[in-house]
Amino acid sequence: MKIVIIGAGRIAWHLGKRLKSKGLPVAQVISRTAGHAESLAEVLQAQWTDLPAEIIPDADWIILAVKDDAIVEVAEAFAPHVREALVTHTSGGTAGAVLAKYFSRYGVFYPLQSFSREHTPVWSKIPFCVDAAHPEDVLQLKKTAKTIGNLVYRVNDEQRALLHVAAVFANNFANRCFAIAEKILDEKDLPFELLHPLMEETLAKALQDSPERMQTGPAMRGDTDTVKRHLHLLQKHPEWQNIYRILSDDINPELR
Ligand SMILES: NC(=O)c1ccc[n+]([C@@H]2O[C@H](COP(=O)([O-])OP(=O)(O)OC[C@H]3O[C@@H](n4cnc5c(N)ncnc54)[C@H](OP(=O)(O)O)[C@@H]3O)[C@@H](O)[C@H]2O)c1
Structure with missing residues (x-):
């Protein structure tokens, strides 16, 4: 060939x-x-x-x-x-x-x-x-x-178009979230390594079972006061605040 x-x-x-x-x-x-x-x-x-x-x-x-x-x-x-x-x-x-x-x-x-x-x-x-x-x-x-x-x-083309969208969520957006987390820690002089075990556990669980079933966190639990506090702490970064709000609403629509 x-x-x-x-x-x-x-x-x-x-x-x-x-x-x-x-x-x-x-x-x-x-x-x-x-x-x-x-x-x-x-x-x-x-x-x-x-x-x-x-x-x-x-x-x-x-x-x-x-x-x-x-x-x-x-x-x-x-x-x-x-x-x-x-x-x-x-x-x-x-x-x-x-x-x-x-x-x-x-x-x-x-x-x-x-x-x-x-x-x-x-x-x-x-x-x-x-x-x-x-x-x-x-x-x-x-x-x-x-x-x-x-x-x-x-x-086929139709399947691959959406597979590519899914890949953007799984790779590019997930990585962007890691990057935001790194910057947030950096602002308080904390090393990113602090989050490594948590990141590893997140991926291991998502691979082991459906990520939908593995979801945890304040939005999932409906801890609205904690969510509000987090949004307040992100005041200096309105774009991260937006991402936090959109993802929290998606995790738990009752927060809207
Ligand atoms: N990288 C990945 O992770 C990945 C994964 C899966 C699929 N893909 C796909 O693979 C393809 C290539 O991606 P890549 O990551 O290898 O890209 P890349 O490293 O950025 O290389 C791009 C290539 O495209 C050529 N090119 C750019 N504009 C051009 C133009 N107007 N006319 C002719 N040639 C042009 C460049 O030629 P010169 O170097 O000669 O200028 C270069 O060889 C894309 O379709 C991408 O979606 C990429």
Whole structure:
């Protein structure tokens, strides 16, 4: 299978290295910034270019690993140079159908994890959400995902759109709450480590049972005086006060 990766960011680096280590070497890296394409290609021992017209003509699988807002623009630029290849993007928040206008074989290969440059992903724990317009391509993507990971799901555009919303709550918003907690402690010269055991317990319980059933705290108990005191203590930070109020109301609508 001749694989081409378009993009040379976080996903391209991690996915490219993982594919190579599992015997699925990337033949070519293409990216808007020539230096980025070259750096990744060097690591993957692949060809590179920054020009859509120079894509290898016999590619089997093209992975669009560019930022969400550039997917359509990049698909449009490559469409005239792609014949038979299966083209997938890696985005959780973008429909696979956006590629339908440009390619006959298209799909999505979305690894549901937060990738950063510094951390080596634990591939066996990353769910791959795949989908494609043709059943044989779905099978191919599932097989590839199984080779480089372990958990594979077929998820359609409608499901993935909401899965992505859920992921924002579970990861981005939860992390923002951790960050706010850190700042609140910092203002009183308290170390964030104080909250580590509580954070660990929260996650362990949420994984063990339904987080809905595991909910505790003043809002859940209906301790309105405590909730009012907390809101008063957050006076200097009206935006955190708002978040506190919205989340408390959501936990216990009777507080409204
Ligand atoms: N990072 C994650 O945690 C994660 C997880 C799952 C899925 N994804 C998805 O994977 C895709 C790539 O994300 P990433 O985290 O790898 O992004 P990234 O590290 O920010 O890299 C973005 C890539 O997009 C290219 N790019 C940006 N604007 C472009 C444009 N206008 N035209 C052409 N290329 C452009 C950049 O090219 P140059 O470097 O050459 O300028 C770069 O290679 C996204 O769809 C994202 O939703 C990311």
